[in-house]
Amino acid sequence: MPFKIPGLPEVRLNSPYWQNVITGCLVGVTAGLYVALNLLGAGGGKPNSANMVQIVNATLCAVWFFSASFGGTVLNKIGPAITACLGVLGYILYVGSLWYFDQHGQLGFPIFAGVAIGLSAGLIFVTMGYIAMSYSEEDERGSYITMSINLQAVGAVIGGIIPLIINKDSTEAAGVPPAVYIVFIVMMGIGAICAFLLLPPEKVVRDDGTQVATIKPRGFVEELKANLEIFRDWKLLIMVPAFLPAECFLVYGGSVNAFHNNLRTRSLLGFISVVLQIPAGWALQWVLDNKKWKRRTRALLGLGGVGVPLIAAWVWEVVRTRNYDRSNPPTRPMDWSDDDFVSIFFLFMMNWVFSSLWQYIILYFLGCFSNSPRKAANYAGVFRGFLGAGEAICFGVDSIAVPYIKEAAVIFAFYTAGVFIFLYLALFHISETEYFKHEEGVVIPKHVIEEARADGVLPESEETSKEGSLQGVNVETGEKHQL
Template sequence: MGLRYYNALTQVIIVGFVCFLCPGMFNALNGTGGGGQLDPTAGNNANTALYSTFVVFGVLGGAIVNLFGVRWTIFGSGFTYALYSGSYIYLNHTGKSSFTIAAGAILGVGAGILWAAQGMIMVSYPREEQKGRYIAWFWIIFNLGGVVGGILPFAINYNSDTGSLSDGVYIAFVVLECMGAFMGLALAPPAKVTRDDGSSVVLVKYTNVGKEAMEILKLFINPLMLGLLPMCFTSNFFYTYQFDDINGALFNVRTRGFNNIFYWGAQMVGAYALSFLLDNARFSRKKRGVIAFGIVFVAFNCIWGGSLALHNKYPSGLELTDRIDFKDSSRAAGPIILYVLCGLGDALYQSFAYWIIGALSNDNQLLARYIGFYKGMQSFGGAIAWQLGAKHVTVLNQLIANWVLFGISVPSMLYVVWRIQEHSEPIGVGKEDGSESEQYGEKEGAGQRA
């Protein structure tokens, strides 16, 4: 079937390109280590500020999207990414990090709202048997942004490896992120979107501020959300270690960009490969979840084992005065392969997490809140991790923390997987209060009253 504007897949692809241009560029910038600066302290402090506000607005993001809709919330949120990238130009010229840290805090607000809207679209628009595929389509497009963002510093700094990214790279990021913000306006009102079987993606009741506040509070006593909490907390914790202590500490600037091309490329491969399992009708949903859990478990233990081996090779803390260039194959091959495998593991982890959440319900409003909770608790872990980097906690201790946190998340992750039902509650049959739900009118937002 060809793509139509109001088709659910078309909308997932559009939001994928928004994230390609906004968080995709942010990921590329972050992946260079320290926001592309020789000294990562400013970038680490900015990320701490970012994830601190992200904690709050991640949790609140689902309610905000339910109240105001997806188009304008994504549009406004996109510009916070451009502000953050642009702040590094000021840092380049003044050496003062205050603006970058403030821009990080503002980005946390925008990112929390944007990701709640994105997650709601990605996991509630497809049919149950298509959720793994839609997650993969999104993840491929989104991480293509990281690939392109890796090409920029690699190409621009190829013959001028100064240690920090040039103004030209940051300006390119700002332009692309502004384009992503405007692309948010291209999204269709959810009330008009249909699945490929002709069903509406939106069949929920109207909401208001009081209801949203109450439903957000309920998340913190929901056994399934509490079961996912360790997984949420861990799911971005490892970025500080991977970006700063492997890519940022071991490699020169152009090689960091080179590495990110393959890091984010591996994310595309990982999400696509896992989708074949997550949507495989030959297995029950619970069995698919258990197998995917096993894959994630093995992959991350291999990654952390490889990281320990790398640490033992560079026991001084992975900080090299003679940084590795990609052309020095004898030194570069092993660390680059490990870094690329980190990207593959991240895609497996994130795709699996989104699939679990999508398997818990088909309700747009409920899934917006679930995704918001996931992103909020994820950012809580991220804020702590980036501050560990800013405080120069030893690389070995950061590695141990990552491995231990993953181990802690395993039992509760398996508990939630074991609770997955073969079919989520059909939309339109019953809601939390037991009443029958109603379809949207022509309003865009999930929370706008008629």
């Protein structure tokens, strides 16, 4: 029975808004807790712990590239519920493998779990991007993206407060109690069950009674061809330099944080940065969904609000690490009581928050170029695939102890390239809507015509390619009719 929470849409399972909330919660108990586990030092306490973490994370990210790139094909074939459930299961194996390594120090299980979580990460993030981009209306896309990513941050906050509490009075390494692993596994297990609350798209209904999408099933080969076909989209391809650094800040930030700061300072920085990410995300959402401005204006303001401080933070990072020698770490790591902590604190907050918001910008821009559920799934998959590839490369580079100034400079270069790429797209290729409007006031999504052509229902012709003279396609039956 639907019910109402003041200030929020009516609570009903088949609402696009609440389907998006469910997906965000699933990302929170998977990717959010994954961040918390890394901050906590799970799997630590063994002589080969650092090597284990590098191997597992590199394996994870390498597999993630392929699972995310083709995750859209899987989702379009088996639906969001099963895709999300499979996405959660790999994280459960990962937590279990860290617990096992803590107890026994054997590498085999964590490496296997690295493959499993790599597969799962692609599936859970494709589901998140698919629902955020295709279930939302054009004027609420920013809020859907913000909701799902902020719920991931909430998961990291819930898990991240643990290392802060454990290490608040100590600069020594603290082991991870078995109770922490058990609680995280239980939370993820509940998430796997809740994944089946995600309904097939044809059962999701907006408040006005319209369906978000009705997709005619296609065979696996056809879906795979459609996924590969998306790599011919030049707008997507020129965005790849923006995708690659999107999570490198996690690898770099964790590494330089461990090099320079003691344990309780690292825990504080990690916790506060995730907390600040949440209100910053809502502020960005207010810009991206502000109905007083045109779509292009919103894109430019959002890009400027994130891109300028992001570039400034990485310039600052390059400057401050110019004298860091990775072979000679400081004999006394920085503590939060030191005089220099304030500047380090502000830099870490700028770096983490605006690097996190960069992902909001990417998903918003991807959502500007299509309302197609199929294309949204494939877009989200390709983005997450290249994000994982960039992270895997960063893990590899960091593992061979490349000087921090060089590592920061390369990340800065990719972010800067991404800002200028999005600036070009915002100025010249973002339209006010992805709908064709007929002179009688009838609107049909562009993707309906595109997919009808792809399915052979509607041939390419002059009358279907011009606004104001369109053949509509019944989304459920595929039948043509003249508007």
